[in-house]
Amino acid sequence: MNYNFTQAPKRKETFSIKWSAMSMWSKYANDQTLPFWVADMDFDVAPEIIHAMKTEVDRLTFGYSAPNADYFERTQQWLERRFDWQVDTGNIRIAAGTLHGLATLINIASNPGDGIIIQSPVYHQFAELIKKHKRTLVDNPLVEDNGQYFMNFDQLETLASEPTTTMMLLCSPHNPVGRVWTADELSHISDICQRNDVVLVSDEIHADLTRIGIQHIPTAKAAVDSSHIVTLNGTGKTFNLAGMHISHTLFENDELKAQWDKVVRVTLPNPISMAAVQAAYTHCDHWVDELRQVIDDNLAFTKAYLEQHLPVVKMSIPQGTYFAWLDFRSLDLTDKKIDEIMIKEANILLEGGRAFGATGKGWQRLNLACPQSMLEEGLSRMCDAFSRYT
Numbered sequence: 001m002n003y004n005f006t007q008a009p010k011r012k013e014t015f016s017i018k019w020s021a022m023s024m025w026s027k028y029a030n031d032q033t034l035p036f037w038v039a040d041m042d043f044d045v046a047p048e049i050i051h052a053m054k055t056e057v058d059r060l061t062f063g064y065s066a067p068n069a070d071y072f073e074r075t076q077q078w079l080e081r082r083f084d085w086q087v088d089t090g091n092i093r094i095a096a097g098t099l100h101g102l103a104t105l106i107n108i109a110s111n112p113g114d115g116i117i118i119q120s121p122v123y124h125q126f127a128e129l130i131k132k133h134k135r136t137l138v139d140n141p142l143v144e145d146n147g148q149y150f151m152n153f154d155q156l157e158t159l160a161s162e163p164t165t166t167m168m169l170l171c172s173p174h175n176p177v178g179r180v181w182t183a184d185e186l187s188h189i190s191d192i193c194q195r196n197d198v199v200l201v202s203d204e205i206h207a208d209l210t211r212i213g214i215q216h217i218p219t220a221k222a223a224v225d226s227s228h229i230v231t232l233n234g235t236g237k238t239f240n241l242a243g244m245h246i247s248h249t250l251f252e253n254d255e256l257k258a259q260w261d262k263v264v265r266v267t268l269p270n271p272i273s274m275a276a277v278q279a280a281y282t283h284c285d286h287w288v289d290e291l292r293q294v295i296d297d298n299l300a301f302t303k304a305y306l307e308q309h310l311p312v313v314k315m316s317i318p319q320g321t322y323f324a325w326l327d328f329r330s331l332d333l334t335d336k337k338i339d340e341i342m343i344k345e346a347n348i349l350l351e352g353g354r355a356f357g358a359t360g361k362g363w364q365r366l367n368l369a370c371p372q373s374m375l376e377e378g379l380s381r382m383c384d385a386f387s388r389y390t
């Protein structure tokens, strides 16, 4: 390894919500709570990125700034190198984060009351945004079979064919269950949406962090006709830059792009964020390759640890993301009780599966993008606490 993934940066008493605002998620969190909740990583950002950001700070000026041709070319080249996906730089738009992109798309491509499909259990902000924008939540729950998740295409077809359904939010790779969808699955979804005139928003913010040997496929690449697809991606998750609030929205459809441009007008992101993205997409392939190895190791470590110390909790190795999706259902405890044991007795903070929809009942999401020493301490606390209930 050329990079150090064995030390967690000190983030207590900083602006970090993961460490300093745990009470946002649980009122029982305290000074000694170890956080494994919100989706950011406890690793230092790649030195190449830090160098680029510091260079920008050293210019001592932070006036209005705009992405240049090189910025877009670096982004384009990353997508080509990592996913063999050719995009036209003219179709990339900048947003202040994936959720900002998503909210804007909901506004421009659907109307109040319209149905928007999600596939629960899924990233909780999808449902939140739909409700906040007064659209109707249409759930096409994933089907679980012994820890493996699949899509219910028959039901998806029925839901998409409802005249009121105008949009679908796809999570690819899927947070929290960790599926990396196959080319067949993606072209099937795309086909259903296209035939039913449903705009397909493919949230690919976790795309870079698949298991070694498993390839993420952009939905727009898998689709036979991609004209109804909008892709959201960026450096937030992969490089731990979520706080820099910059992400990409990629259009395949000129009309939708024109609507976006009309609503958003010019985007003038901050120069430090742009320098970070440019450095990430230019210099950090090796850093990501090493990070993927570290996450693969942490997943294997967690699975083995649970098998030895708390075998009643089941876990499958996910194909993507840095989450372990843990099945507590055989413990026969309510979700409220599981959450309470986790925080009050183990003193670790995870995200209870119920937050991801009713289908997350009995599950817990563990963010394991942290040094193995921190993970081991968390698992030890978890296993000690839950052993008392087996």
Ligand SMILES: Cc1ncc(COP(=O)(O)O)c(C=O)c1O
Pocket: 039, 096, 097, 098, 099, 100, 123, 171, 175, 203, 205, 206, 236, 242, 247
């Ligand atoms: C699937 C998914 N989309 C979007 C987000 C939020 O991304 P951003 O911080 O870029 O708005 C997250 C964060 O966890 C996520 O998991």
